[in-house]
Amino acid sequence: MSLLPCVTSLSALIDYRERFVCKRNYWELDNILSHSSFFQKLENIATLKGHSGCVNRLSFNEEGSLLLSGSDDCRLLVWDVAEGTLRDQVETGHDRNIFGVRFIPCTNDRLLASGAMDCTVRVSSLDGRPEKLFEVHEDRVKTIDVERRNPNLIFSASEDGRVYQIDLRTPEDPVKVVEISRTMVKSAMLNPNFPFELVVSCNDPYIYVYDRRMSFDRPKANYCPSHLRYERLPFSTFSCFNESGTAIAASYCYEGIYVFSTQNITSLETVEEQFNFAPERQQSPTLRNLRRVFHDLLLAYEYFNKDQFGKALIWISKACDIYYWNQLMLCRWILYCLRGWPGDIDAAFPDLKNLREQKNSNVTDQPALLISPHIVFPFCWGLLDLRYILQHLKFARSVSSDMEENVNDILKRVQDQQTKFVTELDELEETFPLERWWSTIGIRLTRDTLLLTKQHVYDFMHYWIGIMMHKLYSLSQKLRKEVAELLQDASIRRREEEREETLVQSVHTSMLTMKESVVYSTLPSLRDRSSRLCYHRRFLGHLSVNTDIKEVNFISGKYPCVLSGSDDGHFYVWSLDSGMLLGSYKADSDAVNCVLPHPYQPLIATSGIESNIKLWSPSACHNNIDEDEMEKLMQSNVDKLNEIRGRPQDIVGTQFFLQMLGSILAPEDQRIRYGGGVCTLH
Template identity: 25%
Template sequence: MFDQNLIQDLHHWELDSYYFKKFHSRTVFSRWFVKHLNYHSELKGHEGCVNCLEWNQAGTILASGSDDLRIILWDPFRRKQLQKIETKHRGNIFGVKFLPGTNDTFMASAAADRDIYVYDVNKNLTINEIHSHQNRVKQIETAQDMPFLFWSCGEDGHVLQHDIRCKPAEASSILLNYSSTGLVDVKNSEAKCLAINQARSEYLAVGLGDPFARIYDRRMLELRSISHRDSQSTSSSGNTRKTLFEYKLLDYIDPTKIPLTHYVPGHLPKRIDEYRRRMKTLSITFLSFNPNGTELLANLGGEQLYLFNLFDESSKPAKYDSYRTLFDESDLVEILPESKSSSSETIPDSDSQKINNKKKFKLSPKAEALKLKANASFEEQNYVEAIEYYNQAILLAENSPILYGNRAATLMKRNWDGDVYAAMRDCYTALIMDKTHLKSHFRLAKCLNDLKWHQEARECLEFFSTRFPDYAKSQACENLIKDIDKALKGSKNKETTEEEDNSDTEWTTMSESESENLDLSKKPKLNEEESDFSESLSANNDKILKKIYLQKKMNAVDFSSRFCGHCNVATDIKEANFIGENFIAAGSDDGSFFIWDKKTTNIVKVLHGDESIVNCVQPHPYSCYIATSGIDSEIRLWSPNFDEALTDEEDRVVTDVKSAVLNNQVKMNSHPFEYLFLNLTQNSNWNNEESGGHQNVECRQS
């Protein structure tokens, strides 16, 4: 059941003070326990959707916030309400947090009414009121090593830092302001979610209304003052003034040092406009760091779930790593098919050696058995099952180009969102392992064309024809050439129109002359009399700094893993979290929550958690115990259940997983008007200062 035996674990525990957390995370959420997760109990007390859940650090109290404008503190193990807080909120509560270092005495809440309240739980008093956001506040985040501080993000495009030790009027400061910078499209400037890296709390991740996850180093950022809404006027408010960036660097920081890194699935940046034309919105609904602070999980609304390795900035989108870098001059030779080559002498020594080295790709019996099962599923057109078998086989044989090539073919057949790009990555991997892998080379060209990267597809196919001239005469190859040439002709006319409109400024790159003349070591001189950083820079420096920013954004870090099967379209507060060291969990629009194996990316368990939508999935900090909530007013608790005599109501395991995931893919690509009913209930505009009373606003679509 465990990865190591108990004696080894005890030995490491004595040597490493942090090993207990690793040991605990691995064993408590072991595969054995996760596979036996099932319904445990319900917590009833709310009268509306439960939009947020939060465990205290000890795991003894569960806090919940709801559309009924109440916060309830629970003892979930005894299914008992400990305290009910009647808040001053006038809109749905979206965030609730225990403030660290206060022994669970202080907690904060945020809501659709744009307000944040801080409570003394023991005295049942509201001790601070924060009215600094201009639109709905979506999330609150804390850092365990930063007592009395917390952060909030809102649909006004602000990320604020709050210090409860200060006077209420001075407690809040602007850390990031996306509404004031032209580098973020105004349509994407709403701050949907944020997360603090608990292992290194100087790093803060933010998700907006686009597919980019942004991680900032807070140590480089200057806090800017902000006043409460009541004291702000249209003329005096400094928040509407345009600035060069969404942040302001500290005075001693080199202005050419960009304090953030972008993370995005490599196929999405160039397809944002295409998604908009299809009326499909891509926005990050939740971000989460793993306990070690080395990975970031992003739940991408309208698409899939993605995992990023924070310390692998070399993982650039494959689009920009030209396939030609895989080969050197010795590879630019003709490779004859085996049927026309009876001896190895007709093949250059280097290629002959590579072919002979295929012995090292021999699969273990278990991996070979999985490959055969995958091949059989592929023949039956059961692509979902085939991919799962290939995932398991690759985990056992990570150096097998055949497995990567076969999985690429299966992904291309399944063709879910992101599958073609994932297939292209597999083709790259297969060619890195074996440059003579013909099928991967041809599939790479097809993937590039399907991704609408037609010029690279044409070059790739020409290179393929040079290396495999006999195979290049096949009907499939000729058909692909025709498709690419037709697409190139059409895209050439389209590019001419786009250049005239200057519509692609976001992805402008730095020219060679500008790059050569730019000295990053020189800091532009600042005018001390100027109050704003951007105003102190010359127009030329502004242009250079902007291009540095955009260049770094264009070189965003690509994902390391993706998890498919759930549906994230209807609400923009849908969570995804790490479950121990080896599992990932997320809610879904079909009323279920999914659990994936982090290594294979396969679905391990699907549980029916809500009659409509599961938004919140919060694992217990120390036990194999999960709390979920959504549109229903009940909170449901889940734990390993080894009792086979469950009633139909208690047994909430989804057995037909294949049908569930296929239906979810259909939903994700349906017309957004099918979800219009979720927005019709949102009849309150919190930008109206005169709005009052208890008005419940349903969780709106992303």
């Protein structure tokens, strides 16, 4: 039984923390640090200035009294956390950017380990002793980690694909504990609860777990979201264990943040049981649970009407945690289709599979579906195909005749599905008049839940599904019109280009056909729907594109959280149990790379492209969260991410090559010269 008092006041929680500091009750302190009130009232309490370059990595000592920072200026600075002042500085022998820093434990915080872009690992002393140099890597050293209460071992990860264990007792004989050929290691962090394990991130979508007692070229386990296995762009920039070693958080470039379980998970239910994130699902409805479900549905419906589909999904998922009804699964599936963020469709596959296989048909007291999933699903897949093709056509200079024919076939198929969908909507209106029910019963229920009955909850789900289907139909019509217009423009450009039989045109046509074959073969409707999610939680809304050193960190305790920085200059905090974004704060003018929670104080340290470090702590006076602005920021980041992923690097490179080739082959009178460059008039 938890000893944490049942209070929501932040000041009461902090007073409670003060009584426990002397006892070192870290579990209780973690409960306070992860309380939602902590993240709703954060403010910048101190700005630490001393570096002259980007601050790439931060590290607290074991007591949390000191903060170590490494920067592009090749210096290590040691800060007094309580005073917010500079205590020591070390002019390291590094001549390039420092990416990894750690206090070496059990040395009275006098020895510091660092790794840098100059491919070296160095151990510096604050007592003036000579620096130790380790030249074991052939490429940039990205992270440094140490084992708790062990002053002898240092673990360095490098982009040469290797992780070394450096023993300070035998410095001439470093041990290679990981080697991954043809890839670059971005991070390697120890399991705090079982230090023989290392979690390794590389420039591919997989997260590897190695046991350093075993073979260095064979991982003990690997993890990857199923929908990222065959994608080229996303790769992991950083991964780490939680305090107990039961979960791994991984931050992906061109994607989001994923949390994996380190146990043998076979189903979503076992994941929830292990993490204790969700209550046990009920079978027979009770009045108390029905009111909880109705409360969650009303909140989801409110956010749905504001087009805030992310929050609507969070609350509908809370309802699914109580009753896993077919209606709730259908609502969640439609919300995923409406939102359309990266990975949403794969996240909805479990609901889709259960609905198609009717796994819940034997659940007692379950309301019957008034609309056939066999009509909704093909319609949704057509909508998703349109959205996917639209993203491609926005950046396509032209389309081949085969692609034009394929897209026209999809447009015709979607039009036929729309006709069937309208018929289904008309039948639903006859069976269950939506507006009449809402005006006579629905509005009254939102004001007085004491009138609530089981049938009212069922009717509200029927009503909401009908409203969502109307929105789906409107979105499908809009997408079909946009795709048809872009396809027509691209076809006109192709016919104009066909009149110019040049080498440039033949190269362009060849590259275009290759790209279009990839686009058509990866349509959402053609994806494998049998694969499992392979992850427990997914967090989106931040932007990770411009830097490959973004960290992700856990806050453990009764209310576990995940923290990460973003390219928009904010850092984000999500609840691990609900997936809800608890807060986002502006911490840098460019990008935030490091977000590090204090070991036990209600304090967070952040750093990024700017040359300073910011300390964040809760304020007792006001709430600093603007939910509407936070939602707009998240949507803007996802839109940018979709745009970047819709125009991958190989297409940019191909266009540059074609422009250069066109410039060379163009007649002299059609060229414009800029300094030493040439530009062709189109």
